[in-house]
Amino acid sequence: MGLRPNPRLGPGAALARGAGGGTWWRRDRMHGGGRSCGALAVEAPEKRAASQDALPSLGQAGIVSRTRARRLRRWPVAILDPKPDRRKGRGMITVYGRATSSNVQAVMWGIGELGRVHERLDYGHAFGGLDSPEFRALTPHRLIPVIRDGDLVVWESCAILRYLAARYGDGGAFWPADPAARAGVDMWAEWGKTAFSASFTGPIFWARVRTPARARDEAALTAALARFETLLDRLDDRLGAGRYVTGDAFTLADIVIGHVLFRWFDIDIPRRARPAVEAYYARLAERPAFRTHVMVSYETLRAEGA
Numbered sequence: 001m002g003l004r005p006n007p008r009l010g011p012g013a014a015l016a017r018g019a020g021g022g023t024w025w026r027r028d029r030m031h032g033g034g035r036s037c038g039a040l041a042v043e044a045p046e047k048r049a050a051s052q053d054a055l056p057s058l059g060q061a062g063i064v065s066r067t068r069a070r071r072l073r074r075w076p077v078a079i080l081d082p083k084p085d086r087r088k089g090r091g092m093i094t095v096y097g098r099a100t101s102s103n104v105q106a107v108m109w110g111i112g113e114l115g116r117v118h119e120r121l122d123y124g125h126a127f128g129g130l131d132s133p134e135f136r137a138l139t140p141h142r143l144i145p146v147i148r149d150g151d152l153v154v155w156e157s158c159a160i161l162r163y164l165a166a167r168y169g170d171g172g173a174f175w176p177a178d179p180a181a182r183a184g185v186d187m188w189a190e191w192g193k194t195a196f197s198a199s200f201t202g203p204i205f206w207a208r209v210r211t212p213a214r215a216r217d218e219a220a221l222t223a224a225l226a227r228f229e230t231l232l233d234r235l236d237d238r239l240g241a242g243r244y245v246t247g248d249a250f251t252l253a254d255i256v257i258g259h260v261l262f263r264w265f266d267i268d269i270p271r272r273a274r275p276a277v278e279a280y281y282a283r284l285a286e287r288p289a290f291r292t293h294v295m296v297s298y299e300t301l302r303a304e305g306a
């Protein structure tokens, strides 16, 4: 699959950093027995005016019906699938999970790269909803992300990414159909999940940003940073002069590894220079779906004094 930046996303929304997620159109929706758990967020990576400009041509081009194009002008859904999946019950993917969750971000990035129509519902953290009956019916674990695609429900971010790649990818480089080539991507994706991401999110991000300053364990944080530095060295070696983790093509492994890097480069900690990782991060930040879904402010998660 030629995973180039989706031209429908344009040059990308204003960086979401510090802007609470950037360009989101929201309407409040009550759920969970009348308790408001947040908002139904229908994503519009471009400014509303830009969406409105673009939509009539979508209708004229037959990409969506004229009626739908008119409806979209009133209520923009920005990621429009150029090849809508018309199988019964499929088309709109629902993502359960707040935009500030790193695992939700990985899933949303994948959906953006694959250009799928979607809605995202705010569940988790301040939005709550994880103990609600409707959410417990989706997953026994009470964790986000969860997706619904037609009648299918999938949880666990990497399982979701693989489902999306298998269902909506083309068997090309992103998640190859060929078992040997797929193993090459999956090795790095597994490492990204179980080693790289696991060594950053809890031990560093939680310790530095989500733990009140008075409760911070500096020794544990220093040890965690040292451990993560060794993993960054391995990533730096691996990348060398390469563009992406498994070679020249962007793959699922880049999502599992790369979604951590915004926070790594953004938080207030000492960092050693690593030219290959820095160039890789800059390359990822050129991707509209990365900017929209990963470069999201985490200030609402910050603990007192952190």
Ligand SMILES: N[C@@H](CCC(=O)N[C@@H](CS)C(=O)NCC(=O)O)C(=O)O
Pocket (backbone or CB within 6 Å): 101, 102, 103, 104, 123, 124, 125, 126, 130, 142, 143, 144, 145, 155, 156, 157, 158
């Ligand atoms: N292994 C799971 C981890 C899921 C997880 O820990 N999710 C966190 C958010 S990143 C969560 O649900 N936290 C509770 C909350 O947000 O309230 C996955 O990759 O999907």
